[in-house]
Amino acid sequence: MDSETKKGTGSVLDVLDYPFDPAAILKKKLSIKKELLNSTAPRLEKRIAVLGGSTTNEIVNILELFLLKIGIKPAFYECEYGKYYEEIMFDQAALKAFKPDLIYIHTTSRDLTAFPSIGDRPETVSDLRAGTFNRYRSLWETARDVFQCPVIQNNFELPQYRPLGSLDFSAEYGRTNFIQALNCDFADYARTHNSLIINDIFYLSSCVGLDNWYDDRFWFSYKYAMRHQYIPSLAYGVAQQIGAMFGFSKKCLVLDLDNTLWGGIIGEAGLRGIQIGKETPLGEAYTAFQQHVKELGRRGVILAVCSKNERENALEGFTHPDTVLKAEDFADFRANWEMKSANILEIAKSVNIGADSLVFIDDSPAEREIVRAQASQVVVPEAGSEPQTYMRVLDRGLFFESVALSEADLQRNQQYLENRARESAEAQFQDYDSFLKSLEMRAEIAEFEPVYLDRIAQLINKTNQFNLTTKRRTLTEVEQIGSDPSYIPLYGRLKDKFGDNGLISILIGRSEGTDLHIDTWLMSCRVLKRGMEAAMLNALVERAIARRVTRILGDYIPTSKNKMVAELLSSFGFELISKDASGRTSWVYRIPSQWSPVTHQIAIAQSTGARP
Amino acid sequence: MTQEQILERVQLIFRECFDNDTLVIERSTTAKDVENWDSLNHVNLLAAIEKEFGFEFTLTEMGGLKNVGEMLDLIHQILSDK
Numbered sequence: 001m002d003s004e005t006k007k008g009t010g011s012v013l014d015v016l017d018y019p020f021d022p023a024a025i026l027k028k029k030l031s032i033k034k035e036l037l038n039s040t041a042p043r044l045e046k047r048i049a050v051l052g053g054s055t056t057n058e059i060v061n062i063l064e065l066f067l068l069k070i071g072i073k074p075a076f077y078e079c080e081y082g083k084y085y086e087e088i089m090f091d092q093a094a095l096k097a098f099k100p101d102l103i104y105i106h107t108t109s110r111d112l113t114a115f116p117s118i119g120d121r122p123e124t125v126s127d128l129r130a131g132t133f134n135r136y137r138s139l140w141e142t143a144r145d146v147f148q149c150p151v152i153q154n155n156f157e158l159p160q161y162r163p164l165g166s167l168d169f170s171a172e173y174g175r176t177n178f179i180q181a182l183n184c185d186f187a188d189y190a191r192t193h194n195s196l197i198i199n200d201i202f203y204l205s206s207c208v209g210l211d212n213w214y215d216d217r218f219w220f221s222y223k224y225a226m227r228h229q230y231i232p233s234l235a236y237g238v239a240q241q242i243g244a245m246f247g248f249s250k251k252c253l254v255l256d257l258d259n260t261l262w263g264g265i266i267g268e269a270g271l272r273g274i275q276i277g278k279e280t281p282l283g284e285a286y287t288a289f290q291q292h293v294k295e296l297g298r299r300g301v302i303l304a305v306c307s308k309n310e311r312e313n314a315l316e317g318f319t320h321p322d323t324v325l326k327a328e329d330f331a332d333f334r335a336n337w338e339m340k341s342a343n344i345l346e347i348a349k350s351v352n353i354g355a356d357s358l359v360f361i362d363d364s365p366a367e368r369e370i371v372r373a374q375a376s377q378v379v380v381p382e383a384g385s386e387p388q389t390y391m392r393v394l395d396r397g398l399f400f401e402s403v404a405l406s407e408a409d410l411q412r413n414q415q416y417l418e419n420r421a422r423e424s425a426e427a428q429f430q431d432y433d434s435f436l437k438s439l440e441m442r443a444e445i446a447e448f449e450p451v452y453l454d455r456i457a458q459l460i461n462k463t464n465q466f467n468l469t470t471k472r473r474t475l476t477e478v479e480q481i482g483s484d485p486s487y488i489p490l491y492g493r494l495k496d497k498f499g500d501n502g503l504i505s506i507l508i509g510r511s512e513g514t515d516l517h518i519d520t521w522l523m524s525c526r527v528l529k530r531g532m533e534a535a536m537l538n539a540l541v542e543r544a545i546a547r548r549v550t551r552i553l554g555d556y557i558p559t560s561k562n563k564m565v566a567e568l569l570s571s572f573g574f575e576l577i578s579k580d581a582s583g584r585t586s587w588v589y590r591i592p593s594q595w596s597p598v599t600h601q602i603a604i605a606q607s608t609g610a611r612p
Numbered sequence: 613m614t615q616e617q618i619l620e621r622v623q624l625i626f627r628e629c630f631d632n633d634t635l636v637i638e639r640s641t642t643a644k645d646v647e648n649w650d651s652l653n654h655v656n657l658l659a660a661i662e663k664e665f666g667f668e669f670t671l672t673e674m675g676g677l678k679n680v681g682e683m684l685d686l687i688h689q690i691l692s693d694k
Contacts, residue, residue: 027660030631030648057652217671218655228659 011035016069018381018397022232029061036068043073044246049100050076051084053111054225062232066239070248081223088139088147095147102245103143104152104238107136108201108225109159109179116173118164125172133185144195152197152241153190155183157205160214197245197403199238201226207396208233237398244401250379251353253296253394254344256362257307257314257335260390261293261325262286267313267528268465270564277322282386289387290324292394297329300409301400302351304332306343306360311335312435312529329413337499340367341374359399361390436601439496441530444605445539448482448489455503456491459522464561467522468554468568486511487519488543492536494527494602501527507536509544509552516544518554521568531600537572538597539604551590558583572598618687622680625660629653639681665691 012035015024067074077098079087116125143151159175162168168176190196205213215227258265263275263282275283297303314335318327334343348355356377363385372380383393457475492505504524509516574587630648643649
C-alpha cells in the first residue's frame, strides 16, 4: 500500500482512511489518538475483551484508533499474556466483572502446538482435529452461555514452514492439510451459529504473503504472531467487523461512469467508442470491475450512479452489448452537470440512508477531492484511475462488511428495482423527441462575435471527437475568419431547462461563387444527440441561400478520434463524391429550390449579429 | 551517512513515535528518560527505524540497544556494511 500520493482533508486522521500506510499509523498512533479524542462527536460505547494467544497490546492500540474513527468508543480488557483459554473457561472473575459486549479471540497458527506427527494414522489425526476444534468450540459456547456475548475469532493462516515440503498439502498428517481442515470446521460452525464471527487471517496472510506475514524476530523477541507492520491491517479488518455488528457498515456504492465503469467518455466517444468487453485489455478490466460491482449488488449493496454526463448518454452506456451492469441495477441514477457532492447527498436522501453510508468511486482525483470537501461524511477512497485499482480498493477496504447476509440483503436490489420502475412509469416519455421537448432547449446561433473569440479558438483547438476537419487555428486566424466576408463563421450556444451549456458548436463555411465549402464543423460532446447539429446546419444553409449558393461541399478528414462524425454529412443528405486512400471523404449537398430546414426540438433565438 | 545525519533522522522518528515535537535525544538517552518509551513502543521504534533506513535488525542486534548511542552506532555500522 502506497499512500504517498494520497490526498485528504488535511487532517491527521486521514492516515486511517483505506488505503492506508500501516507504518504511518504505527508511528503516529499517539498523535492520532489525541486527535480522535479531541472530537466531541457522539460515539457508541462498547466493551471489548481481547484475548490472545500472542501479544495483543499493539493490536488493541490500533483497533482503538479505527473504532474511534468509525464512531465506537471502546473500553478494552486484555487477558494475561497467552491466557485466552484459561480466562474464558476457568478464571472467569475478571472477565465477568468486565461484562464484555464482545470477545475477540486473537489466535493464530502459532497457537497450534499440537500438530499431527508425521506418520500418524488417519484416526489419530482426526481425533487431534476434533480435539483442537472442540477446544475452540468450548470457548465460543462459554462466551455465549456465560458472558452472553458474540465472539470474533481468527481462523488459521497457513504454516510458516512445511517439514513435508509439497506433501504437506495432501498428507493427512501434513500441517497445511491439518490447518485447512480446521479452517473448514470453523467455517461450518460459524455458518450455523450466529454468535461466532470469523476474522479471516487465512486470507489476510495470503494477501500479504506468508514470507511477509511471519517475522520470527518479532515473534521470538516480543511474541507478535505476525509482522509488526501488518497489525494495522488486522486491526482494520476486526474494526470493520465490529462496525458491521453495530450498524456502521456502508450500504451504498455510488459510481462515476466515464473511465470508472467503462473506458473513455461516452458523451464524446459514443457507445461504440467506450471500452468494455473483450476487445482490449482495458475493456476486459472494465468488464471485470462491472462483474465485481454486480456481485456487490447481489449481496445487498445499493448501487447508484453519479456522473457528469447527459442522462441519455449515460443510460446509453448500459445498452452496450458487453455491459454487465444494466441501468436497472442502480437504485438511483444521476447523470447531469450538477456538483457531484450535491448529487451524492441527493442519492442518500432518495434511497433513504445517511450520507455516511455511502462509498463513492471516481477515477478523477479532482472530483474525489471536491466530494470529500463538500460531503465529508461520504467515504471517497483514493481508488486510483483504472478498474483493477477500483476493484482492489473496494475489496480490501471492507466497506460493506456484514456479519451475515439476510434475506433482506439478498432481496434489496429487487425492491429498489421495483421502486424505480414505478417512478419511471410516471415520468416516462413517449419517445426520444418528447424527452428532447421536455428539455425546453433554446439555442443562439450567430456569426462570430468578438466577445466569444477566445472561447471559439479554444474549442477549435481542443475538440477532437465531433470535429469534421480538425483544423486547428490561432486566435489571430480566428479573428481573420470572423472579419473576412467570404466566410460564414457561425457559433452556437445551447441552453435547456437545467442550465446553460455555453458556446458548444462552431460551423464555418467559406463561399466561392455559388459553392460553399465547410471549413470547420465541430461540437462539444456534452450536447450530442440534442439536435444541435441540425440547428447549426440549418443556420448555415439559410445564410448560404441568402448568398445564392447552390452547392455545399464538405470533407470528412479522419483522425484517430473523430470517427463519430464520419457519416455526419451523409446523415444530412450529402452525397459522397470521392474517398481517398487516407479515408478522407468528400461530399456535396445540392440545395433544393424548395429547401426546408431539418427538424429538431430547439427553439432558435434571434441571431444577434447576423450579416447579410 | 554521517553520525550527525543519522542522529537527525532518528530524532525525528523519536519525536513522531513518542508524540513529542520538542524531544531532544542524546547518545546517553535511555528508555527511562523518555515518556512512553516502554517495551511496546520500543518495538514501534525499531520498526520505524528499519523502515526509515531500509534494513532489518537481526535478532541478536535487537537484543542490545540499551541507549540511543548504541542505536546510532549500530545503524551507522549496518549502513556502512551495506
